Amino acid sequence: MAADDAAVAAQLADVHDALLRDAEAVGLDPAALDGALERAAATYAHRRVRRFTGVLVEREVREELGLRRVSRL
Structure with missing residues (x-):
């Protein structure tokens, strides 16, 4: 778990x-x-989707803030 x-x-x-x-x-x-x-992040904190947490959190934040991707990773 750690x-x-x-x-x-x-x-x-x-x-x-x-x-x-x-x-x-x-x-x-x-x-x-x-x-x-x-x-x-709190939405996904206790779910079993840990492998995809970053993707889900990024999508949710971008949607909430209306933030488009303008930089390159």
């Missing part, structure tokens, strides 16, 4: 970095991004 938790944390860190670059590119408040990321 390995799964570490993998999810790494996914979320990568997602945060990508989202932050895009948020900064369009002038979005980083606090709004962090709040959306926390809400989305």
